[in-house]
Amino acid sequence: MGIAEIVERCERLHEDIDFTAAREWKAAEPGRRVIGYLPVYVPEEIIHAAGMLPLGITGGGDQMEVIHGDAYYQSYICRIPRSTIELGITGRLDFVDGMIFPSICDVIRNLSGMWKLMFPDKYVRYLDVPQNYRDDIGGEFYRNEMRELLAGLEALSGRRVSDDDINASIRVYNRNRELVRTLYALRSDQPWQVPTTELYLLSRAGLVLPVEEHNQLLEAYLEAVQSEQRPRRDNCRIVVNGSFCEQPPLNLIKSIEMAGCYVVDDDYVQVNRWLKREVPSDGDPFEALASAFLHHSADTAAKYAETEEQVGRQLLESVERNRAEGVIFAAPSFCDPALLWRPMLADKLSRKGIPHISFKYSENAGQMAPIREQAGTFADSLKLWS
Amino acid sequence: MAEDKLKEAVKEPSMILQKELIAGNYEALTSAPETGRKVCSTFVPGNLNELIRCFDMINNLPEINAINNGMRKKTGAMIQDAEKAGHSEDVCTYVKSDIGMMAQGNIAPNGKPMPRPDMLMLSYTGCYTFMKWFELLRHEYKCPTAMLQVPYQGDGRITPEMIRYVVKQLKEEVIPTMERVSGVKFDIDRLREMLKLSARAEDDLVWVLESAKHRPSPIDAYFGAVYYMGPIFTAFRGTREAVDYYVMLRGEIEERIARGQGPITPEGEQKEQKYRLVVEGPPNWTSFRQFWKMFYDEGAVVVASTYSKVGGLYDRGFRHDPEHPLESLAEYCLSCYTNNNMPQRVDLIEQYMHEYEADGFLTNSIKSCNSFAAGELLMMREIEKRTGKPGAFIETDLVDPRYFSAANVKNRLESYFQMIEQKRKGEKSAA
Ligand code: SF4
Numbered sequence: 001m002g003i004a005e006i007v008e009r010c011e012r013l014h015e016d017i018d019f020t021a022a023r024e025w026k027a028a029e030p031g032r033r034v035i036g037y038l039p040v041y042v043p044e045e046i047i048h049a050a051g052m053l054p055l056g057i058t059g060g061g062d063q064m065e066v067i068h069g070d071a072y073y074q075s076y077i078c079r080i081p082r083s084t085i086e087l088g089i090t091g092r093l094d095f096v097d098g099m100i101f102p103s104i105c106d107v108i109r110n111l112s113g114m115w116k117l118m119f120p121d122k123y124v125r126y127l128d129v130p131q132n133y134r135d136d137i138g139g140e141f142y143r144n145e146m147r148e149l150l151a152g153l154e155a156l157s158g159r160r161v162s163d164d165d166i167n168a169s170i171r172v173y174n175r176n177r178e179l180v181r182t183l184y185a186l187r188s189d190q191p192w193q194v195p196t197t198e199l200y201l202l203s204r205a206g207l208v209l210p211v212e213e214h215n216q217l218l219e220a221y222l223e224a225v226q227s228e229q230r231p232r233r234d235n236c237r238i239v240v241n242g243s244f245c246e247q248p249p250l251n252l253i254k255s256i257e258m259a260g261c262y263v264v265d266d267d268y269v270q271v272n273r274w275l276k277r278e279v280p281s282d283g284d285p286f287e288a289l290a291s292a293f294l295h296h297s298a299d300t301a302a303k304y305a306e307t308e309e310q311v312g313r314q315l316l317e318s319v320e321r322n323r324a325e326g327v328i329f330a331a332p333s334f335c336d337p338a339l340l341w342r343p344m345l346a347d348k349l350s351r352k353g354i355p356h357i358s359f360k361y362s363e364n365a366g367q368m369a370p371i372r373e374q375a376g377t378f379a380d381s382l383k384l385w386s
Numbered sequence: 387m388a389e390d391k392l393k394e395a396v397k398e399p400s401m402i403l404q405k406e407l408i409a410g411n412y413e414a415l416t417s418a419p420e421t422g423r424k425v426c427s428t429f430v431p432g433n434l435n436e437l438i439r440c441f442d443m444i445n446n447l448p449e450i451n452a453i454n455n456g457m458r459k460k461t462g463a464m465i466q467d468a469e470k471a472g473h474s475e476d477v478c479t480y481v482k483s484d485i486g487m488m489a490q491g492n493i494a495p496n497g498k499p500m501p502r503p504d505m506l507m508l509s510y511t512g513c514y515t516f517m518k519w520f521e522l523l524r525h526e527y528k529c530p531t532a533m534l535q536v537p538y539q540g541d542g543r544i545t546p547e548m549i550r551y552v553v554k555q556l557k558e559e560v561i562p563t564m565e566r567v568s569g570v571k572f573d574i575d576r577l578r579e580m581l582k583l584s585a586r587a588e589d590d591l592v593w594v595l596e597s598a599k600h601r602p603s604p605i606d607a608y609f610g611a612v613y614y615m616g617p618i619f620t621a622f623r624g625t626r627e628a629v630d631y632y633v634m635l636r637g638e639i640e641e642r643i644a645r646g647q648g649p650i651t652p653e654g655e656q657k658e659q660k661y662r663l664v665v666e667g668p669p670n671w672t673s674f675r676q677f678w679k680m681f682y683d684e685g686a687v688v689v690a691s692t693y694s695k696v697g698g699l700y701d702r703g704f705r706h707d708p709e710h711p712l713e714s715l716a717e718y719c720l721s722c723y724t725n726n727n728m729p730q731r732v733d734l735i736e737q738y739m740h741e742y743e744a745d746g747f748l749t750n751s752i753k754s755c756n757s758f759a760a761g762e763l764l765m766m767r768e769i770e771k772r773t774g775k776p777g778a779f780i781e782t783d784l785v786d787p788r789y790f791s792a793a794n795v796k797n798r799l800e801s802y803f804q805m806i807e808q809k810r811k812g813e814k815s816a817a
Pocket residue numbers: 078079080081104105106107108245246332334335336337338
């Protein structure tokens with residue numbers, strides 16, 4: 001497959017708010033089940049090991065007109081829960097057998113209970129994750145959460161899942177994470193070769209495809225992109241932060257690049273890079289997944305930073321490692337976690353003299369001109385000062 | 387009528403006692419630099435007041451400071467200061483008024499500066515904003531922080547694993563930090579003694595809240611209840627003073643019941659009770675009296691509210707238990723109202739509608755507070771469906787005066803009361 005073909009496939013997946021690929025996967029064999037989940041992270045390995053397809057749901061994007069969803073939310077609540085409800089009410093998730101709402105914020109937390117009220121026949125699980133990072137405290141709690149999740153899925157499928165099954169799934173996801181890391185490293189190294197829109201679309205495809213297929217897609221892209229030389233622009237290098245839940249429209253992602261910024265790291269859909277290292281797959285899988293969560297996972301606003309030193313540490317490391325010249329904070333409007341975190345991160349950056357700007361968006365934002373202008377001015381100032 | 391034209395508020399002896407208690411706590415806080423007592427900042431829902439007191443620390447509650455500043459109309463400027471300093475207009479205004487208060491010298495209601503906290507007790511029950519709020523304060527104060535994660539009741543129940551997790555954190559993280567900061571050794575018997583006192587006050591608080599089942603109701607279970615819950619939800623649970631306060635309050639209400647009297651509003655006794663309401667959501671603080679007046683002027687009395695349960699669902703049976711001190715603290719943290727899932731919240735309100743024979747259900751949706759607000763529209767529809775009683779929805783904010791539109795709220799309430807009236811007439815003519 002060539003780049004164009006791969007990207008086109010991903011684009012189609014991204015635009016498809018009926019989740020046709022997941023529907024087809026389910027229909028291909030009787031007894032298959034699909035489990036939807038919301039941002040920011042769930043241990044997909046557990047779902048995969050249960051023989052089910054984990055389906056990442058990040059709202060309706062800018063493709064979907066929200067008609068019913070607004071009747072469920074006040075104007076001052078972000079957009080992703082209302083478009084997710086719209087997906088539910090319009091039957092677009094009727095083939096989904098269960099939904100997992102992970103601990104990220106009060107909005108998605110409450111949405112878990114709303115789902116229970118609205119879709120009483122579906123399996124609904126609120127997944128708490130640890131905010132205590134000791135193996136014997138937070139680790140124990142999280143191992144238990146995962147076991148309960150698995151027990152729920154086993155009850156749904158009537159099929160027992162062994163540790164070996166989960167270990168096998170960990171291996172497939174390890175490969176996925178490795179490929180995604182390679183893709184990110186390649187973009188950071190040669191951002192003109194891997195435009196962020198392409199990287200983003202590839203990431204998004206991972207939310208809706210079986211992981212094995214996603215792995216093939218990533219492999220194919222990585223191969224194809226090496227054999228083609230793409231024009232190099234005089235862009236500055238920036239990191240995007242704050243977009244870990246409700247996703248910006250693709251046009252916004254494009255706009256940042258068109259405004260003269262190479263994105264060299266970001267926190268867009270990060271379920272595939274949440275665990276930052278290879279997860280051991282030869283022992284107790286719950287231990288391995290819990291330990292990876294506690295000690296080697298991504299920082300987001302949804303996690304407690306145990307010490308003041310830890311606040312922004314990963315962001316600063318990313319800026320350094322990726323030789324970024326500045327940071328763009330791009331957060332969804334009304335997103336408490338991201339917007340409460342931003343001043344702390346901004347302060348850490350300022351202390352190191354790292355320039356930053358910030359703006360808010362919503363998943364259906366149509367007006368790109370102001371953002372392009374802001375990013376463009378930022379890029380110009382970075383070039384001027386570097 | 388403009389708020390500042392409201393008359394001097396009518397106060398009962400229990401209110402005067404409460405005022406003294408709170409003033410005493412502020413005095414203890416602001417004199418901490420001289421007395422050498424340690425200050426522990428923490429949040430209201432699921433707070434560990436007894437534990438904090440076990441280490442002789444003084445409890446400082448930033449939410450209460452925000453409410454205090456809100457009622458004294460100081461938060462508007464504080465919030466704007468915080469926004470100027472880079473905090474988003476979208477986030478919880480309690481946080482911003484706290485940050486703005488710091489920027490303005492952190493002056494307590496007694497006019498003296500608040501001390502820097504010696505520790506932050508980040509027990510987050512029912513709200514994720516708490517976590518970032520105290521990270522922001524830690525960023526400022528660089529002081530020790532103890533984190534207590536309280537799992538959410540996602541499936542509508544408290545499991546033994548949840549209790550174990552909270553207890554383990556108490557034993558291995560929270561208590562050692564408190565010992566280190568305060569220099570006081572943990573004494574579980576002292577905790578037991580306090581929990582005994584907590585349970586006694588809790589019994590009386592429940593009696594007080596349930597007195598609203600009477601007709602006429604002797605209390606307003608929303609506007610009045612924010613005073614009644616004061617001592618127990620803040621720095622006094624587990625103290626003799628709190629026990630005395632609730633005995634006194636109960637006595638006052640018993641008298642009102644005997645005389646067939648209604649609640650005491652800032653303008654005296656509420657004589658007329660045409661509408662009995664159940665209310666969801668916190669009140670607005672910057673126009674608190676004006677807001678309340680819109681109810682009692684129309685003859686509306688609140689007979690039950692969810693906000694008066696943010697610090698514990700005592701009326702559903704929970705009591706602090708000296709026999710199982712740490713487990714009972716854990717259960718307390720886990721069971722606060724906003725740590726209940728949405729089906730539990732709907733069930734609770736439905737029960738209130740029946741138990742308190744309410745005519746309607748009103749939501750005061752707070753712009754700041756996703757923890758309460760996300761899902762409230764669905765809740766309202768569910769309650770309407772289940773009870774057949776009309777619901778109404780108003781939108782305000784806690785302490786940001788920009789989001790309290792008196793005219794809109796008043797219009798909305800007036801048409802709502804008319805709706806209840808019409809519904810009643812319809813029911814009568816159908817009967
Ligand atoms: S966008 Fe932010 S506030 Fe909204 S659901 Fe996601 S994390 Fe929560």
